[in-house]
């Protein structure tokens with residue numbers, strides 16, 4: 001079973017077009033979507049998570065047309081961490097994470113059950129956000145906020161987690177912490193993780209599968225080893241660079257003007 005399959009999806013907005021995108025994203029694996037700024041990566045995630053609809057084509061989630069899912073049912077399968085940090089109302093970290101439970105609540109009752117409390121507790125433990133639970137979201141640092149947002153997505157207990165640039169704003173240590181956390185939940189809970197990343201080295205190291213987007217088209221896909229080549233960097237990013245592997249970690253050495 002595939003986690004996601006898109007069949008010839010097309011979306012036109014003003015000067016941008018996502019054209020005839022057909023791809024499959026494996027179940028239970030870590031997939032990253034890479035490509036230049038403005039190439040359509042966030043648009044693709046938004047289509048998969050039903051935040052925007054396409055002009056043409058279909059998206060299948062767990063082999064079922066995504067249009068056929070009811071809203072709450074869909075939110076129990078896919079959670080999405082958007083790219084921009086929208087201004088959130090004055091919420092404590094625990095209140096924010098509790099929002100992850102809303103797909104499981106009846107419309108008129110958002111009281112947390114014992115099970116909800118346990119799941120929220122577990123999400124805070126995994127992301128190390130317990131210590132901030134009574135603080136207001138805006139008072140946390142960028143890195144702490146990012147972990148709280150991930151905790152909210154985890155509390156949603158979905159099978160598929162979409163993350164748009166989860167490591168932006170984080171220093172290298174916190175980037176690695178987030179990537180290791182995602183690897184852990186992928187292995188421990190067999191969660192399908194699909195994320196947009198700009199750091200190609202990290203994307204290649206942490207992913208099982210990669211998809212490259214340029215100007216609204218999928219221009220390459222496959223295992224990181226297959227994808228990450230000198231030719232790929234020239235085609236997708238128009239840069240000259242060589243790639244070395246050190247203990248399985250890819251190192252991109254660009255040719256620049258600076259000697």
Ligand SMILES: Nc1ncnc2c1ncn2[C@@H]1O[C@H](COP(=O)(O)OP(=O)(O)OP(=O)(O)O)[C@@H](O)[C@H]1O
Nearest residue numbers: 013014015016035036037038039040041042043044
């Ligand atoms: N609602 C919209 N109206 C007009 N143009 C849009 C709209 N949404 C997206 N675009 C344009 O579509 C293109 C793709 O946007 P998208 O956000 O998917 O890029 P991206 O690959 O995620 O880029 P980045 O790496 O900078 O986040 C951009 O040029 C963007 O300006």
Ligand SMILES: [Mg+2]
Nearest residue numbers: 041042083164
């Ligand atoms: Mg984006």
